[in-house]
Amino acid sequence: MAVTAQKTTTKQLNTVYIILFAISSGHFFNDSIQAVVPAMFPILEKSLNLTYAQIGWIAFMVNMTSSVMQPVFGYIADRRPLPFLLPAGMFMSMLGLIGFGLAPNFSIILISVLFIGLGSAIFHPEGSRVAYMAAGNKRGLAQSIYQVGGNFGQSMAPIFTALIFVPFGQRGVLSFVLVAFFGMAILSFVSKWYKNQAMPAIKQSVKGTEKNGKRPIHRKIKIAMLLLVFIVFARSWYSAGITNFYQFYLIGDYGLSIKQAQIYIFIFMIAGVIGTFSGGPLADRFGKRNIILLSLIGAAPIAFILPHVSLIFVAPLVFLIGFIITSSFSVSVVYAQELLPKKVGMASGLTVGLAFGMGAIGAVFFGTLADLTSMKFVMIFVSLLPLLGFLSLFLPSDEKVRELSVEA
Structure with missing residues (x-):
């Protein structure tokens, strides 16, 4: 009995890198599929004569479905883990892709992106749980590896626009069905590990919780x-403004073509990939709350001047903003998981999911605001959002979080 307990503890301390890289790859495929939606915006605007508000509603549908449902699936998975949901979510996204590629009008597009969003909602809580369980004692690094896959997938949107959707149009979306097949294969492998290695420990934890009774979550x-x-919602609103609408600002105010505008969006997003990967190890060393605080406050002055600079300065500024503001992406997930160590799925769903839902509302708001005013006014408004990072000063310190989680 003692030997078994010792083995279990050793397993928990070891970082299972093959699973971390596999779930990160699955995250890449999942978010690449989701990135297809904003990548198609410049094409759909012209081919279907969509307004900025309609584009905002498409972004709202895919992000809100993905976001609002994530805490729901996270709550369900906390009570009864379901490893098969990983490949099942990818299959749902594949159905959405087929509909999106063949959609003849705005209504069918909305229904199709609903499926893509639902598939993403199914994937994310269980993906975060797998990363948490495979992390060992390197939770910051593990979440960075997992999240960087998703951010890299999202960063591919400008490349998809320039290389696939501009020459091939809406039907180019159908080529991503193959991406979904690859994703399902990798996630089937991960779900098998999840079931064989992790499920016994989870069931034991659930039994222990039922035996000891449910403790209420501490008010703090x-x-x-x-x-x-x-705070994550503020970061998501800023990212939604840049990734969904900054390309239109570049086209309208700087006179760039669709392909040229995608370069700057790609720079912002690839900087976010680097920032996401760097944030976890930095948080392990300097503290999670400190990185969350610095990520928004550090980006605020650069974000403020971005709408007012000449084109030559845009590339370095969007790179700096993307790197700094996303350095807390994986950190905020780990911070939430340590606040709610017995509800890892729900914590991940709230930070990655629900907060992105707020970003979806932001996309609708920005699109409507752009129709009523101008895209430059929207970009100036967006530039003020990182100032909300000062609220991070009121978050409990890492040491206080550990104390609270013990009491919970």
Whole structure:
């Protein structure tokens, strides 16, 4: 019995890199599929004569479906882990891709992206759980490896636009069905490890929780989670403004072509990939709350001047903003998981999911605002959002989080 317990502890301390890289690859495929939606915006605007508000509604549908449902699936998975949901979510996204590629009008597009969003919602909580369990004692690094796959997938949107959708149009979306097949194969491998290695430990944990009874969540933890979600929401609104609408600002105010505008969006997003990967190890060394604080406050002055500079300065500025503001992406997930260590799926769903849902609302708001005013006004408004990072000063320190999680 003692030997078994010792083996279990050793397993928990070891970082299972093959699973981390596999789930990161699955995250890449999942978010590449989701990136197809904003990548098609410049094409759909012309081919279907969509307004900025309609484009905002498409972004709202895919992000809100993905976001709002993530905490729901996370809550379900916390009570009863379901490894098969990983490949099942990818299959759902594949159905959405087929509909999106063949959609003749705005209504069918909305239905199709709903399926893509639902597939992403199914994937993310279980993906975060797998990364958490495979992390050992390197949670910051593990979340960075996992999240960088998703951010890299999202960063491919400008490349998809320039190389696939501009020459091939809407039907080019159908080529991503092959991406979904690859994703299902990798996630089937991960779900098998999840089932064979992790499920016994999870079931034991669930039994222990039922035996000891449910403890109410500490009031300070609830307040910290609400504050964290709001901070992540501010970051998501800023990212939604840049990734969905900055390309139109570049086309309209700087006179760039669709392909040229995609270069700057790609720079912003690939900088986000680097920032996401760097944030986890930095948080392991300097503290999670400190990185969350610095990521928004550090980006605020650069974001403020971005709409006012000449084109020659745009590339270095969007790179710096992308790197700094996303350095807390994986960190905020780990911070939430440590606030709610017995509800890892729901914590991940709230930070990655629900907060992105707020970003979806932002996309609708920005699109409507652009129709009523101008795209430059929207970009100036967006540039003020990182200032909300000062709210991070009210988050509990890492040491206080550990104390609260023990009491919970």
